[in-house]
Amino acid sequence: MKEEKIIIANWKMKLSLAETINLTKKIKTKFKDVSGVEIAIAPNFISLLEVGAVLKGTNIKLCAQDVFWEDLGAYTGEVSPSMLVEAGCQYVIIGHSERRKFMMENYEMIHREAKAVLGVENLTPVVCIGENWDERKTDRRDFVLYDQLQQALSGLDIMGNQEIIVAYEPIWAIGSGTAIEPTEAEYAHKIIKLTLNDMFGMKIVNNNFKIIYGGSINTKNAKGFIDLDNLDGMLVGGASLDVDEFYKLIKVITK
Ligand code: 13P
Numbered sequence: 585m586k587e588e589k590i591i592i593a594n595w596k597m598k599l600s601l602a603e604t605i606n607l608t609k610k611i612k613t614k615f616k617d618v619s620g621v622e623i624a625i626a627p628n629f630i631s632l633l634e635v636g637a638v639l640k641g642t643n644i645k646l647c648a649q650d651v652f653w654e655d656l657g658a659y660t661g662e663v664s665p666s667m668l669v670e671a672g673c674q675y676v677i678i679g680h681s682e683r684r685k686f687m688m689e690n691y692e693m694i695h696r697e698a699k700a701v702l703g704v705e706n707l708t709p710v711v712c713i714g715e716n717w718d719e720r721k722t723d724r725r726d727f728v729l730y731d732q733l734q735q736a737l738s739g740l741d742i743m744g745n746q747e748i749i750v751a752y753e754p755i756w757a758i759g760s761g762t763a764i765e766p767t768e769a770e771y772a773h774k775i776i777k778l779t780l781n782d783m784f785g786m787k788i789v790n791n792n793f794k795i796i797y798g799g800s801i802n803t804k805n806a807k808g809f810i811d812l813d814n815l816d817g818m819l820v821g822g823a824s825l826d827v828d829e830f831y832k833l834i835k836v837i838t839k
Contacts, residue, residue: 589810589837590622590749590796590817592647592710593824594677597628604631608638610827615644618831620838622817624675625824629663636672647675647710650683653696665704676701677710677819679736681755691735699740702748710749710819711736713776714799717756725754726775733779742784742792749794750776751819757799759821766808769797773814803832810837 599607604627615623626647627635636646648671652662668676678701679694694711701709713732715725733750742748752772757764773795780789797809798819809815818837824830 588620588622589815590624590794591834591837592624592626592675592677592751592796592817592819593830594626594647594649594680594798594819594821595628595825596649596682596821598821598825599627601628601631601634604628605634605638607825607827608635611644611830612638612642614827614831615642615834618834618838621834623834626675626677632668632671632673645674646672647677648673649677649680651676651678651697651701653693653700655700665701665707669704669707674706675708675710675749677712677751679712681712681714681753681758685755691732694736695738695740698736698748702740702742702746708747708749710751710796712751712753712798712819714751714753714755720754720756725772729772729775730779733776733783737780737783742788745792747792747794749796749816750780751796751798752776753798753819760800763797763800763802763805763809766805766812769809770812770814773797773812777814801833803829803836806833806836807839 624645624647626649648668651665655664678697679689683689698709698711701707715728719728754764776795780793794816795814796817796819801818801820802823823833
């Protein structure tokens with residue numbers, strides 16, 4: 585399962601609908617020679633169908649930026665896992681730190697969302713964890729990662745070849761222009777892997793989990809990350825918003 589690294593482009597709420605479609609079209613044209621890496625694009629909710637239509641016939645996958653834990657019902661404004669599958673999504677980001685910050689999402693909600701996503705077929709949750717600056721400064725990172733994983737994933741049944749991606753995004757590195765040192769990411773990923781091993785056993789972790797890094801990845805620093813142990817890919821924000829920059833990033837990674 586782990587041969588190819590995965591790069592997920594999180595476009596957040598940074599592009600208008602027209603810009604979203606325009607960028608997707610440019611990527612479709614420019615990325616024709618890209619191979620050896622899996623790419624997924626996470627546009628805003630209301631662009632999903634159109635972005636999916638543009639990407640038809642390519643290997644680029646569709647990812648949603650959020651999901652609700654119920655399947656159907658009176659939940660105004662929400663979108664369920666099965667609806668995302670219907671819309672063509674193969675991935676969904678869960679519990680991004682921006683949602684934790686602005687929408688008050690907590691790990692109880694993240695747990696419910698992850699469980700609901702695992703309950704439908706062909707949808708992979710990308711569960712975000714990561715410490716804030718204060719936690720890092722006071723040496724609490726390891727515990728924070730352990731605790732977030734426990735809260736998000738404890739008790740989940742992982743069946744067959746169901747995939748789960750854990751995205752390590754140190755909050756203080758997101759959008760800062762400076763990624764953490766690759767060695768620090770490697771260390772954090774090791775903590776994550778050991779915690780997951782404890783929770784699910786090594787076999788399931790090796791077969792069903794991927795661990796990816798996010799936070800100010802760009803063309804200059806990506807190479808330092810991609811060959812790290814326990815790093816299966818990246819969650820990229822800003823550097824995926826320009827077709828040339830994103831293409832260069834992918835080329836750096838696949839070289
Ligand atoms: P940046 O790459 O812009 O720091 O964003 C990272 C991120 O939050 C991806 O989900």
